[in-house]
Amino acid sequence: MSQTIINIILFLLLASFLASRFIPSRGVRMMTAAELKRRLKQPGVQYIDVRTSMEFRSFHLPGFRNIPLHELAARARELSKEKEVVVICQSGMRSQKASKLLKKMGFRYVTNVKGGLNAWQ
Known part of the structure; x- marks a missing residue:
């Protein structure tokens, strides 16, 4: 019985993560x-x-500005919290993390490009 409870708890933690x-x-x-x-x-x-x-120097879309994910928290003040921010990366994973961070920092309009540059073709 206790093993079942432990398995359920582990499953819920994994699902939450x-x-x-x-x-x-x-x-x-x-x-x-x-x-x-x-x-x-x-x-x-x-x-x-x-x-x-x-990565940005090797290829980027015109009009995009490079703020690497690891610098975003420190450089977010370069962006307006009132204007929409469209975020992209290679596959969509880093931009999703960046989007979550920007929302937590109070940015009102945040849009993540699903699939990133891999989907651009």
């Missing part, structure tokens, strides 16, 4: 690469690429 990693934060909008292509030149939007500087 996975949900926190893969489910977007409340208030974070998801956008496909196709939507991004239509909106890319929209004025008043802050486009942020959270890949490393080296």
Whole structure:
């Protein structure tokens, strides 16, 4: 009986961990690469690429500014909390983390590009 309870607790902890990693934060909008292509030149939007500087130099989308994920907390003051922030990375994982961080920091309009640059093709 106690082993069953332990297994249930472990399962719930694992499910909670996975949900926190893969489910977007409340208030974070998801956008496909196709939507991004239509909106890319929209004025008043802050486009942020959270890949490393080296990744950004090798290829980036025009209009995107590089703020690597590990620098985002320290450099968030460079962004307006009142304007939409569209976040991209290579696959969508780092941009999802960045989006959650920005929401926690009080940014009102945060959009994550689902699938990142891998989906851009």
